[in-house]
Every structure is written in structure tokens, then in C-alpha cells.
Amino acid sequence: MTDLQQDTSLEFIASNIDILGTLLPEQLLKPQVGIVCGSGLSTLAASFRERVEVPYSSLKGFGTSTVPGHKSALAFGLLGPADGVPVVAMLGRFHAYEGHSLSTVVYPVRVMARLGVKNLIITNAAGSLDPGLPVGTIVSIRDHLALPNLTGFNPLLGPAKPQYPRFLPLSTAYSHSLRRALFHAAHQLALPASAVGEGTYAWVSGPTYESPAEGRFLRAAGASVVGMSTVPEVLAAREEGVEVCVLSLVTNFVVIPDRYRSVREEVDAELAGTPLPPSPQVEVSHEEVLAIGKEKSEVMRALVEKTIELIGKGV
């Protein structure tokens, strides 16, 4: 458990920039693109050149990620051809369900913004609410549905600060130009159209996975995938003036129609001598989430890397 309210003053964050100045070579100190690695996706930073890892414990104001599949370090390096684009990746994020305050959850995004990051690629593992988005699909997020935000659990709650807009608009939160770069990248990598979909991310607080009725509710409300992260980071990034692109990797199905079959019908059919086929009694697990992350880590890494290359070219 960390603090209730993380210090996000310019002075406090600047002290981290001083610390990083003693740990990093000049060429890595001003990253242009940030990456947030979702559950099991820390390999997104595997091909950074000149890579330097800085544990969160050597920085001020960072919590410790307690979730399997999340490390607790920033990775700095270069990506792309020639001299390379300086980048920074969060190897492990904080979730509110771990007991972190929302200000701690979004704090690394604020630090990345002050380091100079202009574009942020946020990744996550998510459950699918849409039969058209099967396990293994990468979903480019174009909108979100955040029940916690609508009910008073918003990371931007608090006194107005002169450096931030009081009323942040979210209609353009998911950058059109970054999403274009992403789909150009998918084409250049010759990924099949079905590999990368588009959809709306529902943010829930977790740590429980959704009940069947909750899954149906979120789907009926217009969400395509559901997860326990990302939206707080998106809000902080937008408040900091950073452009955002979100990639959800579908690791499991949440809405499975036959799971909701009536047991009365099942027993009646059995007694009438016309038994129904067994109904699926599936349970999602974090191990399964991590396994799909591992399976898809290479395509996720290639897609993120190519997208960053195209952003650099202004595509």
C-alpha cells in the first residue's frame, strides 16, 4: 500500500529527472515515446538498443507493482532504424486494486510527460465482450467506458491546478493520427485484418473478474473489451497534453452465450431422454492471461515498434 495522495508537484517530479540524469547517458534522457507494458507484456522493451533499466525503487514517488507479469522498472533505450528514437517503457504498472491511490497509479505517466514524452502507447491484457474479437486479437482502443469515473472514482478529482485544464474533454482522447500509424504498421507487417480490431475499453476496478451478468451489462452498454487498468493513465496523459494510443490484447472471453443456459431446461431435457450438450463452465485465470501475453508477445512487440517508427516518420 502506498500513499493516499501522491505528490505530483513540478518540483517533486523534477527531482526524479535529476536522479535519472545521473543514471542515463545523454541520448536516453529525453524520450519521445512512452510505452506502458500490460500484464505479461514487458517483452515490448526487449529490442531496445543501449537499454538501461532503472528500478522504480531508485526513483521518488513510484510504488511497487505486486501483480505477477509486472516488473517494477523503467526501461530506457532506442528503437527503430538509424540513430533510433529515444523511448521509455514502464515494465509494470500500478492498479488501484493493489491498494495504490489513483495518483500513484498515474504518477509514472506524469513523470514520462515531464521527461519529454509526446506520444504514449499503452498496452493491456483484456477480456473480450464481443464474439468478433476472439482470444489473441489485438484491439486498437478508440473510446472507453469507465464506470469508476462516472461514479466518483476519477484520478483527476481534486483541487484545480493552474497547469491543467479543469474540465478535460475526452472526445478525442484516443489519437486519430496514432491509430492511423498503428493500422499502417499492421499493413506493413502484413498482419491479417482479423489480427487487429477496433473497440471500446471498459475500465472496471477489479480485482474480481466480471460475473456473467456484469459482462453482458458492459457489452450492452457498448464496450468491446474489459480490463482493470489503462483509463487512469489515459486521463493523466491527456491532462499532460500527451497523445495516446491504446492496444488491448484479448486474453479471454467474458461473454460466452451458452454459459447462461437454464439449468432447469438442462435437467428437463435430460429427464425427457434428450440431453443437451454440456454447457461450458469456464473460469478465467491470471495464468491464462499471462500465457496469451507470452504467446502474442512477439507480434505485439513488432507492432509497437513499427508504429513508433511510423510516428517518427510522421505517417
Ligand SMILES: O=P(O)(O)O[C@H]1O[C@H](CO)[C@@H](O)[C@H]1O
Ligand atoms: O491491464 P493489465 O495491467 O494488462 O492487466 C490485466 O490483467 C489483470 C487480470 O488478469 C488485471 O490487472 C487486468 O487489468
